Amino acid sequence: MSTPHEAPDATLQSLDAALRPSSWDDYVGQNQIKASVRIAIDAAKKRGGMPEHFLFYGPPGVGKTTLAHLVAESLGSPLKTTSGVAIERAADLAAILTNLEPNTVLFIDEIHRLSHKIEELLYPALESGHLDIVLGKGPSARTVELALPPFTLVGATTKVADLSGPLRSRFGGGVYQLDFYTESDLRDIVQRSASVLSLDAPQDVVEHVAARSRATPRVANALLKRIRDFSEVHERPLSASVCDEACELFGIDGLGLTKDDRRYLTTLREAFRGGPAGIRALAAALHEDPDTLENVYEPYLLRLGLIERSSRGRILTPKGREYLG
Numbered sequence: 001m002s003t004p005h006e007a008p009d010a011t012l013q014s015l016d017a018a019l020r021p022s023s024w025d026d027y028v029g030q031n032q033i034k035a036s037v038r039i040a041i042d043a044a045k046k047r048g049g050m051p052e053h054f055l056f057y058g059p060p061g062v063g064k065t066t067l068a069h070l071v072a073e074s075l076g077s078p079l080k081t082t083s084g085v086a087i088e089r090a091a092d093l094a095a096i097l098t099n100l101e102p103n104t105v106l107f108i109d110e111i112h113r114l115s116h117k118i119e120e121l122l123y124p125a126l127e128s129g130h131l132d133i134v135l136g137k138g139p140s141a142r143t144v145e146l147a148l149p150p151f152t153l154v155g156a157t158t159k160v161a162d163l164s165g166p167l168r169s170r171f172g173g174g175v176y177q178l179d180f181y182t183e184s185d186l187r188d189i190v191q192r193s194a195s196v197l198s199l200d201a202p203q204d205v206v207e208h209v210a211a212r213s214r215a216t217p218r219v220a221n222a223l224l225k226r227i228r229d230f231s232e233v234h235e236r237p238l239s240a241s242v243c244d245e246a247c248e249l250f251g252i253d254g255l256g257l258t259k260d261d262r263r264y265l266t267t268l269r270e271a272f273r274g275g276p277a278g279i280r281a282l283a284a285a286l287h288e289d290p291d292t293l294e295n296v297y298e299p300y301l302l303r304l305g306l307i308e309r310s311s312r313g314r315i316l317t318p319k320g321r322e323y324l325g
């Protein structure tokens, strides 16, 4: 169940990089988050220090990584990027932290993947800028405090519930939920991306793409690029009808749903009589990983009101049945 316009594969990563806003002005929407983060940054700059740590959470493609870049840029700080999956052992974390250039922004993506042990090691680093290193073993073991260069951690996650309470509470700069985008914000994003890609995109094309982007900037950009490819191959200028044909070919409907979304909904209806279906059973029926269902597919289906989550499992709503027809 891998949807080309959603999976953050290598092509998408380079598209992300090419279209990533490099200034706050180009970062569309999420106004409250932008304002709070910028205040924390400006205050820190005035004091001549680094701001406290930030945590951003929300579905894939809504601008978490971009915010980490903007934080570093506004501070004039180097950005060091790593991921919760990459930090397996205490030594990995110690190596990263002790090698930071002073005043670095350390971005840990998928921070919910850090093990409990690593989280605990991180606490003193976040609170008072030191690591507790255990030297030796057994009765002669002792702990030494290793002072770290000043840094600001930016954490990002699609699964904030998997983060321990103690870790969450150490993001003094704030814990921010990034929401899906409004259609008007998405139009601005598509417009901007079209101009970065030197595309002549009429307003109806911009609207078409925005409406099918699952309220997600990354999806909007990827769809715009696929429609551009389609129009180039067919040697036709971008127009609403070119968009329609392209989306039809890609299997993307007017709501931005793909054949994978429809397969999810159909399976819920056919194999589970509309639910409630436990996430594991549903994932098994779809040959998909429960995490992917929960974090990539379901948020938008929930938002559209096509499904509901209950304590007993997933339910196809009347609206979902109507959608399937």
Ligand SMILES: Nc1ncnc2c1ncn2[C@@H]1O[C@H](COP(=O)(O)OP(=O)(O)O)[C@@H](O)[C@H]1O
Pocket: 015, 016, 017, 019, 020, 021, 026, 027, 028, 029, 030, 059, 060, 061, 062, 063, 064, 065, 066, 067, 156, 189, 217, 218, 221
């Ligand atoms: N607020 C925004 N304004 C403009 N473009 C955005 C915004 N948020 C995300 N994007 C675009 O979407 C792409 C994916 O964003 P990213 O920050 O990588 O998402 P996440 O880390 O949440 O998965 C970025 O490269 C950027 O082009």
Ligand SMILES: [Mg+2]
Pocket: 061, 064, 065, 066, 109, 156
């Ligand atoms: Mg990201």
